[in-house]
Amino acid sequence: MKADDKRPIIIKRVKKSHGHHGGAWKIAFADFMTAMMALFLVLWILSMANPQQRKIVAEYFRTPLVVAMAGGDKESTSTNPIPGGGDDVTKSEGEVRAIDILEESRSNIERENLEELKRAIEEAIDLDDVLRQMKDQIVIDMIPEGLRIQLVDSEKRPMFEVGSARVAPYMKTLLNMLGGILNKLPNSIQISGHTDSLVYASGEKGYSNWELSADRANASRRELVAGGLDAQKLIRVSGMGDKVRFNHAGELDAINRRIAIVVVGDEARKQILDKGTLLVNPKWKTTGKVGEVPKIAPTIPDGQLKEIKLDVTPTVTVQSVEIKR
Numbered sequence: 431m432k433a434d435d436k437r438p439i440i441i442k443r444v445k446k447s448h449g450h451h452g453g454a455w456k457i458a459f460a461d462f463m464t465a466m467m468a469l470f471l472v473l474w475i476l477s478m479a480n481p482q483q484r485k486i487v488a489e490y491f492r493t494p495l496v497v498a499m500a501g502g503d504k505e506s507t508s509t510n511p512i513p514g515g516g517d518d519v520t521k522s523e524g525e526v527r528a529i530d531i532l533e534e535s536r537s538n539i540e541r542e543n544l545e546e547l548k549r550a551i552e553e554a555i556d557l558d559d560v561l562r563q564m565k566d567q568i569v570i571d572m573i574p575e576g577l578r579i580q581l582v583d584s585e586k587r588p589m590f591e592v593g594s595a596r597v598a599p600y601m602k603t604l605l606n607m608l609g610g611i612l613n614k615l616p617n618s619i620q621i622s623g624h625t626d627s628l629v630y631a632s633g634e635k636g637y638s639n640w641e642l643s644a645d646r647a648n649a650s651r652r653e654l655v656a657g658g659l660d661a662q663k664l665i666r667v668s669g670m671g672d673k674v675r676f677n678h679a680g681e682l683d684a685i686n687r688r689i690a691i692v693v694v695g696d697e698a699r700k701q702i703l704d705k706g707t708l709l710v711n712p713k714w715k716t717t718g719k720v721g722e723v724p725k726i727a728p729t730i731p732d733g734q735l736k737e738i739k740l741d742v743t744p745t746v747t748v749q750s751v752e753i754k755r
Contacts, residue, residue: 543615544577544693550611551579560600561607563587568604575698576617579608581650582676583687590687593630595645602653608691609657618699619659620666620692623647627672627681644669650689665694665702 476484548570555561555568564587569580581604583589589601597605612619623643630638647667655661676685694702 547577547611547615547693550614551608554607554611558603558607560603564600564604573692575692576695577693579691579693580676581605581689581691583684585684588684588687589689590646590649593642595642595649597649597653605650605653606657609654609659612654612691612693613659613663615693617663618665618694618702619654619663620694620702621647621651621654621664621668622666622690622692623650623669624674624676624686624688624690625672626683626686639671640669642669643671647689650691654691665699 475487479487551568551570555565567582567584567587567589569582571578571580581589581601587598587600589598590596591598623646625639625643625646627639630636632638634640644667647669651664651667655664672681672686675681676683676688679685692698
């Protein structure tokens with residue numbers, strides 16, 4: 431055999447490259463570790479938290495974001511995970527809290543509007559010589575149902591003729607001015623007449639303080655409308671006789687003879703129209719002195735949330751109204 435026949439045979443095998451795997455296992459492992467970390471974190475929180483804290487955590491995961499942002503107790507009472515299959519989450523107390531926040535903002539706007547109304551009335555009185563002399567007979571204060579403007583009588587300057595509903599000239603001027611200014615706000619108006627306890631000779635059988643107080647309230651209504659008040663804004667005109675005295679005044683004090691004009695808020699308006707509630711109550715006590723104008727607070731009907739600026743000219747008329755949202 432030749433020597434060449436004994437040489438070794440070398441076989442070369444070419445390995446095919448499969449490319450880089452990209453580390454997909456690392457991504458899966460990272461997801462697993464993240465899930466485990468979250469699990470143990472939740473378990474740790476639950477072990478450290480008291481029952482109240484655990485309830486708050488549960489509410490966070492069970493409540494939609496919009497409701498959760500409102501604060502309060504937002505836990506849904508529904509045990510059905512299918513939308514529409516259980517109680518409406520919008521009935522939660524969290525959303526009620528959101529409504530309360532909106533109401534608070536609304537009240538701030540209402541306060542500004544009524545304060546602007548108060549300033550307009552004061553300015554109109556100061557600009558007129560006749561009205562300025564009646565300044566001590568005008569009391570503006572806040573009651574739960576709205577802004578109350580009381581026009582009180584005086585021995586030296588009576589608003590009506592004795593025992594009559596005939597309006598004095600300066601009282602007409604005052605009521606006409608108020609009618610124009612009050613019409614700039616969308617609020618409803620209630621008017622009530624009051625008398626002292628001096629009875630007529632015929633007693634209660636004939637014409638009495640009941641009729642007199644009602645007639646004077648109605649006469650005031652006519653003058654307010656003549657001054658520019660929209661008659662549709664009037665929701666009640668009533669006579670209270672001598673049943674509600676002015677701030678613990680004596681039974682026969684002239685200050686009891688008065689006209690009370692209430693700029694009614696929305697809730698009070700609903701009570702009057704829906705339930706027939708009378709917005710005159712002995713617990714409404716005047717806190718200020720005659721002629722003193724206390725700070726006033728919010729009331730304005732729904733859908734009328736606007737800032738209203740009232741400008742009064744030297745002729746005692748409201749010339750322009752600027753409404754801003």
